[in-house]
Amino acid sequence: NAGVTxxxxxxxxxxxxxxxxxxxxxxxxxxxxxxxxxxxxxxRLIHYSVGEGTTAKGEVPDGYNxxxxxxxxxxxxxxxxxxxxxxxxFCASKLGSYTGELFFGEGSRLTVL
Amino acid sequence: GENVEQHPSTLSxxxxxxxxxxxxxxxxxxxxxxxxxxELGKGPQLIIDIRSNVGEKKDQRIAVTxxxxxxxxxxxxxxxxxxxxxxxxxxATLMGxxxxxxxxxxxxxxxxxxxx
Numbered sequence: 001n002a003g004v005t006x007x008x009x010x011x012x013x014x015x016x017x018x019x020x021x022x023x024x025x026x027x028x029x030x031x032x033x034x035x036x037x038x039x040x041x042x043x044r045l046i047h048y049s050v051g052e053g054t055t056a057k058g059e060v061p062d063g064y065n066x067x068x069x070x071x072x073x074x075x076x077x078x079x080x081x082x083x084x085x086x087x088x089x090f091c092a093s094k095l096g097s098y099t100g101e102l103f104f105g106e107g108s109r110l111t112v113l
Numbered sequence: 114g115e116n117v118e119q120h121p122s123t124l125s126x127x128x129x130x131x132x133x134x135x136x137x138x139x140x141x142x143x144x145x146x147x148x149x150x151x152e153l154g155k156g157p158q159l160i161i162d163i164r165s166n167v168g169e170k171k172d173q174r175i176a177v178t179x180x181x182x183x184x185x186x187x188x189x190x191x192x193x194x195x196x197x198x199x200x201x202x203x204x205a206t207l208m209g210x211x212x213x214x215x216x217x218x219x220x221x222x223x224x225x226x227x228x229x
Contacts (some may be wrong), residue, residue, distance in 0.1 A: 004156075029217065040122070042202060042221040043157070048214050056214060059114075090156055098209050100145050104156030104219065 002026050006091050006105035013081045013112045021076040021108050023091030031094045032074040033058075033102070036065060036087040043090065049074055050097075081112045115140040117205050119220025126193050127228055134223045136203035137185040145208040146179060146186045147217070151200045160189070160201075164208075193227045200224050 004025045007032055029060065032049050035043040045058030047066040055066045065077045065087060074093075078085060088109050092102040116139040126132050138146075144165040149157035163170045163177045163186065170177050174193075179186040186205075190197055204217040 033216075035219075040221060042119075042216075042219040044219075045216055048216060050214055058216060059218075092156075094215075097215055098217075100147055100162050100208060102147075102149075102157075102161045104158070106156050107155070 002105050003103040004090075004093055005009070005093055006108045008108060009106070010109050013078075014109065015112060016080060017081050018077070018079050019110075020078075020082065021089055021091075021110075023074045023076070023093075023105060025072055025074075025091075025093040025103070027093065027095070029093035029094070029103070030071075030096045032068065033092045034074065034076045035066070035090045035092065036060065037090060037107070038087050046051045046076065046089075068101065078110075081110075083112045086110060115143055115205055115218040116145050117203060117218050117220045119196050119203050119223060120139075121223060122221065123224045123226070125226045126229060127191060128195060130193055132188075132190045132193055132197070132225055132227075134188045134201055134203070134225070135148075135185060135222050136187070138218075139184065140205070140207070141181075141184065143205040145179040145206050145215075146177070147204050148177060149173075149200065149202045149204065149219075151222075153199075157202055190225075193225075195227050195229060198225055198227045 034046040049068040052071040147162035151157040203220040
């Protein structure tokens with residue numbers, strides 16, 4: 001059982017480049033989330049989805065876009081990367097609105113030069 | 114929106130001692146308070162959670178207490194072991210409302226170091 005898988009695990013970008021992070025879960029979870037983790041700031045929510053075809057903004061959505069075309073996948077896109085987007089990105093999922101536990105991927109470390 | 118403050122940011126204890134991490138939250142509507150442990154290079158993992166209708170919950174060496182009136186909750190780890198060394202995050206949310214996303218707001222984390 002793979003759980004939540006993120007690809008790629010590491011990426012270096014130049015300012016202005018674009019990229020997509022892929023999150024895949026095999027637990028048939030309805031809810032999926034993208035967080036970023038920065039030193040001293042904990043985990044901050046970027047975007048989330050409560051089901052296939054739906055997305056919504058979180059706390060820090062600027063500069064990011066997301067899509068959930070299939071229930072098992074949640075994509076995070078950076079259209080024009082900036083150094084301020086250097087961070088570790090975590091995808092998480094959970095079964096539904098009445099379950100609490102979030103299952104996290106192992107993270108994707110992005111560096112923007 | 115919800116705001117969660119967590120203290121201390123770093124905590125060093127001797128093996129076998131107890132460790133306590135404290136969090137406060139701002140939104141009185143929040144009803145679900147989980148604690149996550151993050152080991153180096155890994156994603157956070159749920160270790161214990163508590164709902165607002167319960168004042169205390171225990172699971173072997175870890176326990177969580179909740180004071181709704183004061184809007185704070187704490188993680189207690191007894192008989193600490195080297196493998197308890199990690200970053201711990203508290204979080205809060207209003208759960209059970211469909212469509213709202215049940216968005217967890219996390220504290221800033223506590224680096225716990227258990228020394229031999």
